[in-house]
Amino acid sequence: MITGRLLGVGVGPGDPELLTLKALRYLQAAPVIAYVSARGQPSIARQIAGPHLLPGQREINIALAMHPSPELADAAYDEGASRIGTELERGRDVAVLCEGDPLLYGSFSQLLHRLGNSYLTVIVPGVSSIMAAAAAARTPLVVRTDTLAVIPATLPKDALRARLGQTTAAAILKVGRHLEKVRQVLDEMRLLERAVYVEQVSTPDERVMPLVDVTGNAAPYFSLILIPRGPER
Numbered sequence: 001m002i003t004g005r006l007l008g009v010g011v012g013p014g015d016p017e018l019l020t021l022k023a024l025r026y027l028q029a030a031p032v033i034a035y036v037s038a039r040g041q042p043s044i045a046r047q048i049a050g051p052h053l054l055p056g057q058r059e060i061n062i063a064l065a066m067h068p069s070p071e072l073a074d075a076a077y078d079e080g081a082s083r084i085g086t087e088l089e090r091g092r093d094v095a096v097l098c099e100g101d102p103l104l105y106g107s108f109s110q111l112l113h114r115l116g117n118s119y120l121t122v123i124v125p126g127v128s129s130i131m132a133a134a135a136a137a138r139t140p141l142v143v144r145t146d147t148l149a150v151i152p153a154t155l156p157k158d159a160l161r162a163r164l165g166q167t168t169a170a171a172i173l174k175v176g177r178h179l180e181k182v183r184q185v186l187d188e189m190r191l192l193e194r195a196v197y198v199e200q201v202s203t204p205d206e207r208v209m210p211l212v213d214v215t216g217n218a219a220p221y222f223s224l225i226l227i228p229r230g231p232e233r
């Protein structure tokens with residue numbers, strides 16, 4: 001019997017119109033949809049793709065605990081991969097819905113390494129939050145020989161300084177409770193004036209503003225900071 005295909009489908013950063021035509025085709029053709037939900041919240045990828053799903057598609061929700069230890073998260077991915085594997089063995093394609101792009105800090109990598117060697121795998125790239133944020137901020141990120149660093153805000157201050165010191169432009173993801181730490185580093189490095197804060201990009205709740213105007217010490221999980229290239233010299 002021919003097994004099904006593992007489909008990693010990027011659904012973009014929020015706006016259902018930012019799904020690619022290919023993503024739409026794959027997610028509507030798949031008899032089974034899978035997604036990861038975290039922190040007791042509904043899956044964002046499932047919400048984004050929701051308007052495009054068809055009646056009768058089976059769904060696999062890989063639910064991560066509120067604050068999962070690495071062991072608990074591993075166990076949830078093992079169990080999810082096993083459920084997906086069962087569908088693939090029955091010859092059914094499974095479309096794993098991924099917020100933004102599947103391979104940019106995506107939980108899809110957890111399933112890819114568990115299932116990718118055993119089943120035919122197709123990955124449909126998605127519009128990442130970084131690209132959507134640059135568009136929303138209407139700013140060039142990099143031109144010509146500039147470099148762009150993608151930096152997790154979870155790094156310690158020294159590592160943030162080192163990464164930021166070596167790049168022309170940066171996108172700092174996973175801001176959340178690390179907002180104040182990032183703001184301090186950017187201030188020390190005289191990058192604060194250039195920094196743009198982007199929250200829930202491409203959704204009705206989108207906020208785009210200079211980081212200097214953001215109050216409070218924490219930000220929502222779906223927020224990032226762009227340090228676009230400096231002005232033309």
Ligand SMILES: C[S@@+](CC[C@H](N)C(=O)[O-])C[C@H]1O[C@@H](n2cnc3c(N)ncnc32)[C@H](O)[C@@H]1O
Nearest residue numbers: 013100101104105128129173174200201222223
């Ligand atoms: C685990 S990463 C996933 C990135 C995603 N795969 C992508 O391609 O954009 C989650 C982080 O991406 C950023 N992010 C994702 N979606 C976002 C959105 N709609 N608005 C702002 N930031 C977003 C936030 O920094 C968030 O903490």
